[in-house]
Amino acid sequence: MLATREIDPMVPQVARVVASRRELGDVWTLDIDAGPRGFTFQPGQFNMLYAFGVGEAAISISGDPGKTERLVHTIRSVGKVSDALARLNVGDTIGVRGPFGGGWPVAGVEGSDVVVVAGGLGLAPLRPTLYHLLANRDRYGRIVLLCGARSPNDILYRHELEAWRERLDIDIDVSVDHADPAWHGNVGVVTTLVPRAAFDPARTTAMICGPEIMMRFAAIALEERGVAPERIYVSMERNMKCAIARCGHCQFSADFVCKDGPVATWAHLRRLLSLKEI
Amino acid sequence: MITGMDAIIRQHRFFAGLDEDMIALLAGCARNVVFKPGQYLFHTGEDANEFYLIREGQVALDVVAPGKGAITFQTVGYGEIVGVSWLLPPYRWMHDARAVDQVHAIGMDAACLRGKCDADHDVGYEMMRRFLPVLVSRLQATRLQLLDVYGKPAA
Numbered sequence: 001m002l003a004t005r006e007i008d009p010m011v012p013q014v015a016r017v018v019a020s021r022r023e024l025g026d027v028w029t030l031d032i033d034a035g036p037r038g039f040t041f042q043p044g045q046f047n048m049l050y051a052f053g054v055g056e057a058a059i060s061i062s063g064d065p066g067k068t069e070r071l072v073h074t075i076r077s078v079g080k081v082s083d084a085l086a087r088l089n090v091g092d093t094i095g096v097r098g099p100f101g102g103g104w105p106v107a108g109v110e111g112s113d114v115v116v117v118a119g120g121l122g123l124a125p126l127r128p129t130l131y132h133l134l135a136n137r138d139r140y141g142r143i144v145l146l147c148g149a150r151s152p153n154d155i156l157y158r159h160e161l162e163a164w165r166e167r168l169d170i171d172i173d174v175s176v177d178h179a180d181p182a183w184h185g186n187v188g189v190v191t192t193l194v195p196r197a198a199f200d201p202a203r204t205t206a207m208i209c210g211p212e213i214m215m216r217f218a219a220i221a222l223e224e225r226g227v228a229p230e231r232i233y234v235s236m237e238r239n240m241k242c243a244i245a246r247c248g249h250c251q252f253s254a255d256f257v258c259k260d261g262p263v264a265t266w267a268h269l270r271r272l273l274s275l276k277e278i
Numbered sequence: 279m280i281t282g283m284d285a286i287i288r289q290h291r292f293f294a295g296l297d298e299d300m301i302a303l304l305a306g307c308a309r310n311v312v313f314k315p316g317q318y319l320f321h322t323g324e325d326a327n328e329f330y331l332i333r334e335g336q337v338a339l340d341v342v343a344p345g346k347g348a349i350t351f352q353t354v355g356y357g358e359i360v361g362v363s364w365l366l367p368p369y370r371w372m373h374d375a376r377a378v379d380q381v382h383a384i385g386m387d388a389a390c391l392r393g394k395c396d397a398d399h400d401v402g403y404e405m406m407r408r409f410l411p412v413l414v415s416r417l418q419a420t421r422l423q424l425l426d427v428y429g430k431p432a433a
Contacts, residue, residue: 120428150428177423179350184378187338187353189422192415196355211427217418 009244012050012095017088018070023156027121028086029062029074032094038068043128044103044235044263048243049073050095051084058240058258059085060125061099066135071096074124074156100243101262104129104233109205113141115197115227117218119148119190119210123156125235125262126209130164137169144197147174148190148214152183171198190214194221201226207263209235216273219266232266283308286384290331291357292408300401307390313337313377319360326369328385329361335381340374351423352416353378359412364388 019031041061050056063072077083088094106129114133118126133143149155155174165172173193175186206222208215215234222232238250238257245259253272255261283305287293313319319330319337336355340348354360360375369388395402
């Protein structure tokens with residue numbers, strides 16, 4: 001039974017998986033019962049998910065912040081813990097701590113154009129933002145979603161993207177790194193979509209999530225378009241353990257990504273991300 | 279209304295800001311071309327006699343990999359260029375270029391343009407100044423593709 005954190009943040013709350021969907025070959029989405037009090041969070045926040053008997057991992061929340069009855073996480077199976085989490089079945093129990101970290105600045109950027117750049121699984125932490133933007137569509141200017149994936153078969157939430165594309169109030173462009181000739185969409189890295197996208201750089205806020213190298217190049221492309229580095233936000237990924245800035249596992253320069261992040265501005269991160277020592 | 283080649287060149291993003299004399303010079307090497315969906319602009323190994331500035335539609339750049347068939351490694355659309363192998367010897371295409379949908383483009387006679395670049399180095403410098411950023415951005419994009427950033431992280 002979940003309740004938004006009001007007890008010891010180090011103690012996982014036991015919850016139950018109510019749905020499991022295979023999104024891609026090694027990616028699953030779990031719906032977790034949030035209980036009668038629901039689970040509230042800000043887009044961009046993460047939870048520590050505990051596979052009992054195996055271990056704990058930081059996983060971004062990928063569901064709709066407006067639907068508090070279910071907690072949704074999209075998990076890529078890359079190791080022992082994430083594999084155990086991804087393979088949980090309906091009815092299985094799971095430990096949840098959270099939500100942790102600061103989210104995307106959705107409330108503070110009302111009135112501006114919003115450009116969302118997602119690479120691979122990076123769309124998962126951005127999906128709550130998109131739900132929020134679309135649910136409050138009249139509060140924002142242009143909304144642009146640029147998605148990158150390895151191949152057409154690796155496009156996350158493809159059906160949802162196709163459904164959003166049918167709306168006339170969001171521009172969605174997808175590019176894959178390589179494809180066979182049956183694919184009629186864009187091919188090339190996601191950063192190549194930035195110069196083609198329609199938005200007003202002077203009044204744009206950008207949010208980027210994906211592999212770190214991709215985020216760097218996407219931020220550079222947005223800067224070249226004229227978006228101020230203070231208005232470009234990226235989501236950092238580091239080895240989170242305690243999630244409350246005590247253990248130091250996620251320390252990144254003077255920051256603790258779990259508490260000071262995971263979302264930070266490009267103006268803050270630009271130099272740090274180019275340092276291989278940290 | 280028939281639009282002259284110089285007007286079409288002037289409107290293309292790649293030639294933005296060119297002075298009128300140079301536009302007139304380039305127009306002498308240019309022609310309008312249209313490709314149907316699936317039609318090839320050129321094939322690997324052919325002489326790079328003509329390159330294209332896309333006005334409308336999308337072009338896929340393909341290479342054939344043994345056992346995998348054709349693989350598209352890049353698509354090019356409005357305002358962009360198809361073909362850079364015409365710039366340097368041996369002037370031979372290193373990939374296929376295929377129209378994904380109906381493509382309208384400016385076809386530039388490569389030998390004609392090379393000749394004008396050789397004869398007037400101001401023209402040559404202007405062309406290099408415009409082509410170099412295209413080459414650099416494609417090189418950077420290729421680096422990112424080679425890194426396979428979306429691949430499964432090493433355990």
